Structures are given as C-alpha cells and as structure tokens.
Amino acid sequence: MNIHEYQAKELLGSYEIPVPRGRVCLTADQVERAAKMMGGRCMVKAQVYAGGRGKAGGVKLVHHPEQAQDFAKELFGRKLVTKQTGPEGLRVRRILVEEAVEIAKEFYLSITLDRESSRYCIIASAQGGIDIEAVAQKSPESIHVLTIDPFAGLRSFQARKIALALGLSGSVCEDCVSLLLNLYKVCLAKDCALIEINPLVVTKAGWLMAMDAKITFDDNAVFRHREYPDMVDYSQLDPLEITAGKYDLAYIKLDGSIGCLVNGAGLAMATLDVLHECGGRPANFLDVGGGATREKVAEAFKIILQDSDVQGIFVNIFGGIMRCDVIAQGIIEAASEVRCTLPIVVRMDGSQVEEGKRLLTESGLNVQCSDTLGDGAQRIVQMLG
Numbered sequence: 001m002n003i004h005e006y007q008a009k010e011l012l013g014s015y016e017i018p019v020p021r022g023r024v025c026l027t028a029d030q031v032e033r034a035a036k037m038m039g040g041r042c043m044v045k046a047q048v049y050a051g052g053r054g055k056a057g058g059v060k061l062v063h064h065p066e067q068a069q070d071f072a073k074e075l076f077g078r079k080l081v082t083k084q085t086g087p088e089g090l091r092v093r094r095i096l097v098e099e100a101v102e103i104a105k106e107f108y109l110s111i112t113l114d115r116e117s118s119r120y121c122i123i124a125s126a127q128g129g130i131d132i133e134a135v136a137q138k139s140p141e142s143i144h145v146l147t148i149d150p151f152a153g154l155r156s157f158q159a160r161k162i163a164l165a166l167g168l169s170g171s172v173c174e175d176c177v178s179l180l181l182n183l184y185k186v187c188l189a190k191d192c193a194l195i196e197i198n199p200l201v202v203t204k205a206g207w208l209m210a211m212d213a214k215i216t217f218d219d220n221a222v223f224r225h226r227e228y229p230d231m232v233d234y235s236q237l238d239p240l241e242i243t244a245g246k247y248d249l250a251y252i253k254l255d256g257s258i259g260c261l262v263n264g265a266g267l268a269m270a271t272l273d274v275l276h277e278c279g280g281r282p283a284n285f286l287d288v289g290g291g292a293t294r295e296k297v298a299e300a301f302k303i304i305l306q307d308s309d310v311q312g313i314f315v316n317i318f319g320g321i322m323r324c325d326v327i328a329q330g331i332i333e334a335a336s337e338v339r340c341t342l343p344i345v346v347r348m349d350g351s352q353v354e355e356g357k358r359l360l361t362e363s364g365l366n367v368q369c370s371d372t373l374g375d376g377a378q379r380i381v382q383m384l385g
Contacts, residue, residue, distance in 0.1 A: 001217040003231050004047040006096045008213035011190065012197075015182045018209045022098035028072040034097035035068035044068050046075050047094040049236040051214065052082035058092065061100060068097065086255070093235050101209060106199035107166050108132045109180075111187050113194075114147055120187055122146040122154075122180065126166045128199035154184040168202075175208040191221030240284075240303050247299045249288060256281025257311040258380055259304035261297070261331075263288050263322055271316045274373055280381040283310045297330025298337075305338050312343045314380045316373060319350025328356035332363045341366060343383040347376035 009019040023034040024047065035042050046058030053059050058080045062068040072095055079089035108128035114121040124144045127135045135142060144165045148154050156177055163176035183195055194216040201211050222228045234242055244251030250265065254272075258280050262268040268287045275282050284307065288300045304310055317327050327348065335344070344367040348356050357369045368383075370376035 001219050001222060001228060001232065002049045002236075003215055003217070004049070004094060004096075004233060005045065005213055006047060006094070007231055008195075008215040009210065011186065011215060012183075012195075012210055012213055015186050017179055017182050017186075018207060019213070020098045020101055020209060020211065022096050025072070025095045025097055026093070028069050028076060031072035031095055031097055032065045032069035035062065035065040038097060038099045040064045041100045042068065043096075043098040043100055044071050044075075045096040045098065046080055046092045047096055047233075048080050048082075048085070048090040048092060049233070050080070050082045050084040050090055052084055053080060056080050056082045058082075090236055094233070101201065101211065102204040103199075103201045103211070104204045104206075105202045106211075107201070108135075108198050109183075109200045110194065110196040110198070111183055111192070112196075117147055119150055120148045120184070122148065122162055124162050124166055128201075132198055148184065154181060156181065172202055172206065172208055179208060179210075186215075190215075191218045191224060192216065193218045240306055243306075244286070244300075244303055247296055249286060249296070249300050249303070251287075251300075251303060252285040253307070254282050254284050255309075256283045257309055257384060259283045259286075259307065259310040259313040261286050261288065261300055261304060261313065261315045261317075263317050263327075267316060267318060271314070271373065271377070274377045275314065275381070278374075278377045278381045280314075280377065280384070283307055294326050294330040294333065297327055298334040301331055301334035302338060305334070305340055305342075310342065312380050312384045313340075313345070314376060315344065315346040315348070316376065317346070317348045317350075319348060319353060319356070322350075323352040324348045324350055324356030325352040325359060326356075328359040328363075331367075332359060332365065335363075335365050343380065344368070345370055345376050345380040345383070347371070347373055 006024040013019050025031045025034055041063050044060050044062055046053050060071050075092045079091050081089035106128040108125040110123045111120055125142050127142050146158055146162055159177040159180035163173045168176050192215055196214040197210045199211050201209050203209055238253045241251050260271055260282050262271050265287050268285055272282045286300055288297055346360055347370040360367050368379055370379055
C-alpha cells in the first residue's frame with residue numbers, strides 16, 4: 001500500500017525525524033496562501049504515487065506566491081508521466097508546498113525487506129539525489145548495506161557505522177544515528193515494506209533533514225492499522241484494482257491484450273513469463289488465491305472483461321484446495337452474465353479436472369481446454385494472432 005509524500009513526512013515527523021515545514025493543498029488558491037506562509041520562496045511538489053516527479057516537471061522552486069499559484073494551475077488536473085507511471089501517467093490532485101532549504105550535501109537512505117534473508121536491511125549511499133539508480137549501476141561500491149537481526153534489532157553502533165560510511169562526523173553523525181534508530185521504529189510499528197529518504201540532506205545550517213520520503217506499507221498487515229484505508233488516495237489507483245480489492249483479489253493492470261486468471265502468485269508470475277515467451281502480452285496479473293469460491297472466480301472474470309484492452313482470456317488453474325469444477329462454474333456464470341464472446345483458453349489440472357473440462361465444453365462458450373501451460377499459452381496467442 002502506497003501513500004503520498006506529505007503523508008510519509010507527517011509520519012516521519014511524528015517519530016522526531018526532521019522534515020521541512022509543508023502544507024498539502026487541493027486548489028491553486030491554497031497553494032498561493034501556503035507559499036505566503038513559507039515566505040514566498042518555496043518548493044511546489046506534485047503528489048502522485050510515483051517517483052521521478054522532478055524530471056517529469058512536477059517539482060519546482062518558486063520565488064513568490066503568484067508564481068506558485070501559476071505553477072499550481074498548470075499542475076492540477078495534469079497527468080504526470082514518469083518512468084514509474086507508464087505512458088498513461090497519473091493525474092495530479094494534490095500539491096505539497098514546502099519551505100525551501102539550502103542544501104550542503106545529499107545522501108540516499110532506505111530501510112526495506114531483504115527477500116533472501118527475510119530481514120529488514122538498511123541501504124545508504126553518500127551519492128544521493130534523483131539519479132541514485134545510475135549510482136547503483138556505475139558505482140556499486142558506494143552503496144552500503146546493513147542487514148538487521150530481528151531479535152537484536154538495530155543497535156546504536158550499527159547505525160553509527162552507517163553514518164560514518166556516509167562521511168558524517170560530529171553532531172551530524174549523532175543526529176544520523178538517532179534518525180536511523182527512529183526510522184527502524186517506524187518500520188516495526190507501522191509494518192512498512194519500504195521507507196526511502198532520497199535525498200536525506202545536510203543543510204548549510206548544519207541540520208540533517210529528510211527532503212523527500214516514500215513509504216510503502218505491507219498489504220498483509222493493513223488489518224492491524226485501521227487508519228490505513230483512510231490514507232489511500234483512490235484517484236491514484238486503477239478503477240479495476242479498486243474493484244478487485246473489494247473482493248480480496250490481487251490484480252495489477254498491465255499493457256497487453258490477454259486477460260489472465262490464475263490461482264497462486266507464483267503460478268501467476270510463471271503464466272506471464274510463458275505468455276511472453278510465446279509472443280503474447282498479458283493484460284493483467286490476477287491471483288484469485290488458493291481457496292477461491294465460485295462467486296470469487298466469477299467476480300475475477302468480470303473484472304478482466306471490464307478491461308477494454310482484453311481481446312482473449314487465459315485461465316491457468318491448479319486444483320489443489322480449489323476444485324476445477326468450481327472454477328468452471330464461476331467462469332461460465334460470469335461469461336454468461338456479461339455475454340462474453342471472446343476466445344478463452346483454460347488450462348486446468350488437479351481435483352475434479354475432468355468434470356471442470358466437461359462443464360466448459362458443454363457451456364457453449366468460445367472456449368478451448370488445454371492440458372499444459374505451454375500448450376495453453378500458445379493456443380491463446382495463436383487465437384489472437
């Protein structure tokens with residue numbers, strides 16, 4: 001689950017992590033008033049669920065309130081296109097106005113999950129800023145990584161080791177130690193999958209400050225935090241993803257033409273890979289889960305059909321906990337309700353597979369059954385080719 005930069009900074013500030021003064025605005029007039037509060041010279045920053053806003057023209061240093069208002073009028077309602085949004089972009093509906101800070105040095109700092117060790121790790125670099133990805137490619141030795149033992153937690157000496165690796169000394173080094181310890185507290189208390197500060201800066205006045213912040217919460221822990229659903233900006237999400245969330249379906253819109261319905265995240269990823277190998281382009285990632293009901297499968301099928309880019313559907317199901325005849329009933333129910341005429345290829349295996357295939361064959365739908373993943377992927381690609 002993502003949140004906006006201004007929300008991330010509010011959270012960091014509540015844990016005594018220094019952030020610039022700022023105010024979120026919903027209109028150009030509010031931007032002008034906020035700019036006056038900041039003294040005229042300030043940063044105006046588009047709020048979207050994506051990085052690369054500066055390169056896309058979504059961040060600007062202004063020198064007087066009227067300039068802030070004019071820039072806000074350009075931003076509001078505009079679709080900001082970055083490397084992370086894709087060509088469709090994300091519409092700007094909120095703007096953060098912040099005090100301008102004189103920067104002496106920039107750093108990169110994040111705490112994220114290390115999938116190999118199943119632990120949090122700190123990633124830090126003395127070369128922060130908007131091109132951190134290029135730094136990681138060209139100068140990997142400048143990236144410092146520290147894996148945190150979950151039983152011992154982050155210790156002061158470990159945080160100090162990171163601060164010294166960044167080249168900090170004196171009081172700024174000790175400030176960095178405190179910041180790192182507090183950042184780890186945020187991760188644990190809020191069930192974060194990622195906290196990224198880029199850049200973390202030392203100001204010309206000698207203060208350490210988080211100039212930008214990105215926080216991603218672990219979706220599986222949202223039930224522990226009742227406030228999280230209210231923090232979501234649904235205007236930043238695909239409407240189909242919102243609908244899928246209501247039925248506890250894992251759905252991500254992609255840019256292809258083959259709708260995919262699969263049970264199990266690993267099998268779903270494998271399905272996308274095989275479709276690509278066969279020359280197909282998946283229109284979505286959709287995992288209905290291991291124990292989905294007929295109703296849940298039907299809703300998943302309807303969501304796929306709401307995507308106007310979908311020209312054919314590939315269903316790949318392993319009937320372990322789920323029975324194949326239940327899957328077939330859900331597909332038939334949904335396809336009949338919306339009068340689907342698109343080509344459908346179903347690869348099923350497992351419990352009640354023969355009954356599931358029989359139901360599909362006798363349904364009157366434009367459906368073919370396949371015994372293997374490779375054969376099924378080739379069939380749907382050929383049917384659309």
